[in-house]
Amino acid sequence: MTKPAITEPFENLHDQILDAVGEEGVVAAPADMARYLAEERGRFVGRAAFVVRPASTAEVAEVVKLCAAAGVGVVPQGGNTSLVGGSIPFEEGDEIVLSLERMTRIRELDADNFTITVEAGVILQQVQEAAAAADRLFPLSLGAEGSCRIGGNIASNAGGVQVLRYGNMRDLVLGLEVVLPDGRIWDGLRALRKDNTGYDLKQLFVGSEGTLGVVTAAVLKLYARPREVVTAFVAVPDPAAALALLGRLRAASGESVTSFELIPRLILEFALRHIEGCRDPLSAPQPWYLLVELFGGREDGGLREALEEALAAAYEDGTVLDAALAESETQRRAFWQLRENLTEAQKFEGGSIKHDVSVPVSAVPAFLKEAEAKCRELVPGCRPVPFGHLGDGNIHFNVSQPEGGGAAEREAFLAGWDAMNRAVHDIVHRHRGSISAEHGIGRLKLAENARFKSPVELDLMRAVKQALDPHGIMNRGKVL
Incomplete structure (x- = not known):
């Protein structure tokens, strides 16, 4: 195998890392590196000395230790689906990208404890599928779930369409394994709901965008798989009516509302115009819509009736203009296809x-x-x-x-x-x-973040960064 040309300042580091992770763990040819260096929307295209793809936590630790000794910046990367440039190196080419894509083991699924322990490179959809196979639910759900990876979800504190019911990623993490900026490994993989023994260290790394360390594995919460799923596409006159309906449905369903998505008519028209297979769910255009979904624990447990009654009452007082309830899984998927294609449809405009x-x-x-x-x-x-x-x-x-x-x-x-x-x-x-x-903040929102964070908040964030990463090698120039 011909070794790609590495610029002189990084040649020794390249060879040391190659020894640590093997040939499969290093990407240095420009054509092969390209997919790691560009953001999905093309706003950020960076350069790197090379890309490293460790296959274990021990390999990650050795790579970070070598980079720390050499003073070389490390840019952790999951599925590279960030929309703020958080996983893209800068243009100088003096950093390495550390991709977690080879760390794809599901280490344990404990159905009785309602937990799953996975490595950072596992794709979100694979976690959902593993949970479903055990008759459990992992509720994080978002548009990029077929390509984003759990480490990136944790680093960016991912949200999605079911936060209303289950919370965002911060609420779904019980424990973490993290490689610190000096190469030490913190084993915080605790599957406990209660652990009152000091600072909740894991929360420092959730949402930190790789600036404090490299998440290599996580213990995640699972939930009971819903037996009843009720979905409706609802027309309302304005957002104020939508807000009123949200409160009504939460009360009527016993807090079973899982998703409550707002859609204006104009972007729905974009989808109907540009996305093949999209159909208008209602008979006449209305100014605003809601995609509403409820989860229940029993088949035919009364959620549909509760939703129908609440919508009927809302129709009578003008809060709701029209509504269609999904009569099949096919119709439910059609409703969600509309919602999931809104961003794509906007590109054509x-x-x-x-x-x-x-x-x-x-x-x-x-x-x-x-x-x-x-x-x-x-x-x-x-x-x-x-x-x-x-x-x-x-x-x-x-x-x-x-x-x-x-x-x-x-x-x-x-x-x-x-x-x-x-x-x-x-x-x-x-x-x-x-x-x-x-x-997240990444590169895109650095200046805006500084505008709105108070001096005290910024000082506290810098103090945490200095304590964990005094030499500033972890994802330089992101968040702070």
């Missing part, structure tokens, strides 16, 4: 400026009204299409360019990305919300 934000659930209607008005003031004719997880206050506030524009208009619109972000984030901040609900 030209440039899109995106915001992943959250506000208190009660503030969503006011936030939407203010933010839409501000965007139209900044760019007359622009098309706000806010959608997403109303149940937990996380709205993907996307804005499409004015209709009918070509490539030049697209570029002019996207040139206003920072200004529109700033305006929307200011409104989020006034509602005591977050500028990143589930995507």
Whole structure:
């Protein structure tokens, strides 16, 4: 095998790491490295000295130890589905990418304890399938579940469509195994619901985006598999009515609402126009829609009746305009296909400026009204299409360019990305919300994060970073 050319400053480190992980564990040819160096949306394309793919925690530890000794930065990477550049190296080429894609073992599934222990490179969908095979549920569910990996889900504190019922990744982690920036291994793989013996160290690494260490394995919570799933596509006059319906359904179902997704008519039209197989679930267009799903513990346990009664009452008082309940698994999947294709459909409508934000659930209607008005003031004719997880206050506030524009208009619109972000984030901040609900900070939101974090918060974050990574080798220039 011909060894790829490695620049002189990294040749010794390359050889040491090659000895530690073997030829299969090192990627250095430019063509082979390309997929590790580019973000999905193309906003960030970096360079690296080479890519390392360890196959065990011991190998990860040895690689990090060697990089620490050499003062070389390490960029941990899972499935590389980040939307904020968190897993992409910078352009200088003086870091290595540490991919966890070969660490794919499911170490243990304890059905009686309702836990599963997996390595960081296991794909989310594989965890879901392993849980289902044991008659259990792993509830994290999101669009990239067929390619994102558990280590990245933990590092970014992933959310998705069932946070309302089960919480985000932070709520689903019981224990972690982490390689620290000096190469030591912290074994915190405890499958305990109660452990009151000091600081909850695992939570330092959940949502840290690889800046404090490398998550190599995790103990995750499982739940009882639902026996009754009831799904409805509901039309409402406005977000305020949607909010009122959420409260009504939570009470009527005994807190069985699992997903509560808000969809404006305009982005639904994008999907109907551009995505093959999408069909309008209702007979007439309405201004806003909800995709509602409830999970229950018994087959024919009364959830459908409870939902029908609540929707009927809401129809009578004008809170609901129309509704369709899924009569089969095929129809349920069709409803979800619409929701899951919204982002893809928006690509066909030209440039899109995106915001992943959250506000208190009660503030969503006011936030939407203010933010839409501000965007139209900044760019007359622009098309706000806010959608997403109303149940937990996380709205993907996307804005499409004015209709009918070509490539030049697209570029002019996207040139206003920072200004529109700033305006929307200011409104989020006034509602005591977050500028990143589930995507993280990465490289994309560094400056905006610094604008809104208080000096005390930033000092505390820097103190944690300094304590764990004093030489600053872990995912440099991300988050802080």
